[in-house]
Structure formats: structure tokens, C-alpha cells
Amino acid sequence: MMRAVTLLAIPTLCLAAPALADIRFSNVRVFDGTSARLSAPTDVLVVGNRIEAIGPAARSAGGATVIDGRGRTLMPGLIDVHVHLTFGALTMPQLMSPDLTPASAEAAAAEQAKAMLLRGFTSVRDVGGPIWGLKAGIDKGSYQGPRIWPSGATISQTGGHGDFRTPAERSRRYFGKASRAEELGATFIADGRDDVLTATRENLRFGASQIKLMAGGGTSSEYDPVDVTQYTLDEMKAAVEAADDWNTYVTVHAYTDKAVRRAVEAGVKCIEHGQMMSEDTLKLLRDRGVWLSLQVLRETTPDMSPQRAEKRKPVIEGQPRVWETAKNLGVKLAWGTDFLFEPALNSTQNANLLELKQWFTPAEILKLATHDNAQLLALSGPRSPYPGKLGVVEEGALADLILVDGDPIANIALVADPGKNFRVIVKDGKIVKNNL
Numbered sequence: 241m242m243r244a245v246t247l248l249a250i251p252t253l254c255l256a257a258p259a260l261a262d263i264r265f266s267n268v269r270v271f272d273g274t275s276a277r278l279s280a281p282t283d284v285l286v287v288g289n290r291i292e293a294i295g296p297a298a299r300s301a302g303g304a305t306v307i308d309g310r311g312r313t314l315m316p317g318l319i320d321v322h323v324h325l326t327f328g329a330l331t332m333p334q335l336m337s338p339d340l341t342p343a344s345a346e347a348a349a350a351e352q353a354k355a356m357l358l359r360g361f362t363s364v365r366d367v368g369g370p371i372w373g374l375k376a377g378i379d380k381g382s383y384q385g386p387r388i389w390p391s392g393a394t395i396s397q398t399g400g401h402g403d404f405r406t407p408a409e410r411s412r413r414y415f416g417k418a419s420r421a422e423e424l425g426a427t428f429i430a431d432g433r434d435d436v437l438t439a440t441r442e443n444l445r446f447g448a449s450q451i452k453l454m455a456g457g458g459t460s461s462e463y464d465p466v467d468v469t470q471y472t473l474d475e476m477k478a479a480v481e482a483a484d485d486w487n488t489y490v491t492v493h494a495y496t497d498k499a500v501r502r503a504v505e506a507g508v509k510c511i512e513h514g515q516m517m518s519e520d521t522l523k524l525l526r527d528r529g530v531w532l533s534l535q536v537l538r539e540t541t542p543d544m545s546p547q548r549a550e551k552r553k554p555v556i557e558g559q560p561r562v563w564e565t566a567k568n569l570g571v572k573l574a575w576g577t578d579f580l581f582e583p584a585l586n587s588t589q590n591a592n593l594l595e596l597k598q599w600f601t602p603a604e605i606l607k608l609a610t611h612d613n614a615q616l617l618a619l620s621g622p623r624s625p626y627p628g629k630l631g632v633v634e635e636g637a638l639a640d641l642i643l644v645d646g647d648p649i650a651n652i653a654l655v656a657d658p659g660k661n662f663r664v665i666v667k668d669g670k671i672v673k674n675n676l
């Protein structure tokens with residue numbers, strides 16, 4: 241190990257970008273994040289990191305860098321609300337290798353973060369894993385990458401979905417010490433109210449915008465069958481209380497009715513996955529205004545072990561039903577990818593959006609990956625790291641923008657090939673890609 245070490249030496253393009261370039265897009269048709277149709281051709285002016293004006297007021301502005309849109313589409317930057325920037329950048333053998341260091345993990349994640357931004361993803365919610373160094377590096381411009389809503393280390397019970405110990409590692413309470421995954425900042429193994437409070441507050445101390453807790457079995461973990469429920473009601477309430485006092489929320493990993501219902505009872509505001517839920521439980525989410533952060537998971541992927549694929553079966557079976565029912569019931573829905581331990585999957589992030597065609601129109605898909613996902617990010621309230629409106633093209637919103645060659649509502653497949661079709665990408669008012 242590891243290729244990633246050499247990456248530290250690669251300079252990033254971000255440093256060369258002008259600090260506060262004012263940009264005027266002329267002759268663009270706007271997808272505003274919610275509407276089912278593009279606007280008539282217009283102009284959009286960016287001043288600082290905000291959209292200053294749209295229409296005639298934008299046209300008269302002088303001194304700006306002019307990008308001649310030639311009738312192309314200007315849309316909000318894409319948002320993925322379920323990523324693991326670090327776990328998604330490493331293979332399982334790399335993660336388990338004694339050679340892995342926080343610095344090499346960060347370098348690998350930074351490489352993927354840059355590629356993600358250049359695919360048009362200007363904001364992501366990172367729902368678990370080492371993230372603080374990467375996020376700080378992106379925010380100060382030493383790395384290129386999306387805005388990150390960080391959760392920090394996942395919080396898991398002993399034997400739960402976030403217990404990444406090797407079989408040889410003993411419990412800290414019984415003859416062992418802090419596990420390697422905990423030392424790397426990947427996870428906290430926390431049992432009982434006190435430990436859960438400390439783990440939650442430790443993440444909040446580092447700037448977590450929301451807390452990620454493991455409330456049930458998973459398909460990428462070793463010890464926990466997918467049907468199991470994790471954390472007692474009281475333990476989960478402890479996390480919710482600490483997050484609520486910090487004016488933010490808890491989201492949980494859960495697939496089954498029992499795990500989801502317990503989480504909702506504890507006051508959790510968002511469910512990750514949920515593919516095994518019944519219609520009644522989906523109605524509960526709708527009635528309580530709880531978010532469902534759903535993915536389109538694949539039955540198997542090139543590096544997935546047969547055991548993992550087997551565990552995943554009931555999740556895959558429930559998936560189409562849950563997407564459709566949640567949509568029809570009006571559950572608050574968000575979309576994410578959740579790629580793990582297979583860096584080769586990351587380049588399919590945009591194509592994953594096309595899977596949604598089974599249940600959504602192209603305009604609905606674009607709305608989901610921009611406006612709707614931004615609403616979930618906004619649930620962090622005062623703990624959002626980037627105050628301002630995202631997921632829309634409107635006056636006053638943060639300037640995260642993509643200039644698309646063509647009309648993605650007429651041809652949603654355009655978003656699956658960002659290298660070719662995303663001609664200009666702007667994040668926080670700065671041009672990060674321009675191949676016009």
C-alpha cells in the first residue's frame with residue numbers, strides 16, 4: 241500500500257481559481273430545481289458566491305466573465321445525500337491493511353472528492369467515516385471537492401453494523417483496547433446511554449452537521465444479520481437528545497419495520513435505506529414528517545462477496561416497492577448512492593440517477609437530486625456548514641451551477657456522461673470546470 245500516498249504530491253487546480261470571479265451566463269435556459277420545464281433563454285449573474293440576478297438585471301452587469309451559453313441548460317449542482325467519501329475510496333483489503341494511515345486514507349478520499357466535483361456533485365452528505373481532514377482541506381482550497389455535510393464516525397453498538405473489528409480484536413471492555421477502525425475515526429463502538437452520549441458529542445465537537453447511528457443489520461458488515469434491530473430505545477434517545485440540544489438531528493441506518501419504528505419513536509428525523517419497510521411503516525414516516533434517504537442498490541457488484549450478495553437479497557427485493565410506495569404516499573424522499581469499498585463504482589454515480597426512471601419522470605429525477613436533496617441538507621439548521629440556499633437556481637441562492645450541453649429534461653441520459661455534457665461547473669461562485 242499504497243498508490244494513495246503518491247497522490248499527496250499532486251497539486252490541485254483549485255488554488256489557481258480566482259477568489260471571487262463574477263460570472264455572467266448569457267443565453268441559457270434554466271432548470272430552477274423544481275419546475276418541470278426549462279425557462280426561456282435568459283441571463284444569470286453570479287456575484288461572489290451567490291446568484292445575484294436572473295433576467296434583464298443580469299444582462300446589464302458589466303465587468304463579469306461572460307460565458308456564452310448558446311441556449312444550453314443551466315441547472316443547480318447535483319447533490320448526493322448518502323456518500324462515504326473515505327470508505328468509497330478504499331477497497332476492503334486497503335482498509336484492513338496495517339499500512340493504511342489517516343494521511344493515506346485522506347489522500348485516496350481527496351482524489352475521489354475531486355472526481356465527484358468534476359462529475360457535477362457540488363454538495364454531499366457524508367454519512368460515516370473519517371472526514372474532518374478532507375472537509376477542512378476542501379473548505380480552505382487545498383483539495384478540490386464538493387461541500388460536505390459531515391457525520392464523522394458512525395456510532396454503533398457492539399456487534400452492530402459499524403463494528404468493524406477483525407475477529408482477533410476483543411471488546412474494549414473485555415480484555416481489549418480501542419479498535420483500529422475507531423482509531424482511524426471510522427466508527428465509535430458505543431454501548432449504553434453514557435457511551436452513546438459521549439460518541440455523539442464527540443462528533444458534534446468536531447463539527448458534525450448530523451449524527452449517523454446504526455439502528456439495524458447491514459449487508460456490508462460481518463457480524464450482524466440484516467434482520468436484527470440495534471440499540472435499545474433508551475440508547476437511541478440519548479443520541480437524539482444530544483443532537484437536539486446541538487440543534488441538529490440523528491439519521492439511522494435501518495432496513496426493517498422494527499428498526500425503523502424504534503428509531504422514529506426515539507425521535508430520529510431521517511432513515512437511511514429502509515428497503516424492507518412495509519406500507520404501514522412508510523405511512524408512519526409520512527405522518528411524522530420523517531425523511532427517507534433511499535438508494536438504488538445493485539444486486540451485486542464486481543468485488544462483492546457471495547455472502548454479502550446473499551445478505552442483500554431481501555433489500556433488493558423490497559427496493560422497487562419501497563421507492564414506488566414512498567413516492568405515492570408522499571414520504572419526504574431523498575436520493576443517494578452509498579458506494580462502499582469499490583472505488584471503481586464511483587464513476588457510476590451519475591448513471592445511478594438513470595435507475596430512477598422506473599419511478600420518476602426526468603424532471604422529477606432532477607428535482608430529487610437538486611432541490612429535494614437540498615431540503616434534507618437544510619435539516620441541519622444552524623449546524624449546516626454552508627449557510628444559504630442550495631439545489632435551486634434563483635436570486636440569492638448559493639452559486640453551485642452546471643451548464644449542460646442540451647436539455648436534460650428532454651434527455652435525462654445527458655447527466656450520466658458529465659465529462660462530455662457538463663461543459664461548465666461552478667461551485668461557491670468559482671469555476672471548477674470550463675471546457676467551452
Ligand SMILES: [Zn+2]
Nearest residue numbers: 322324367578
Ligand atoms: Zn451507507
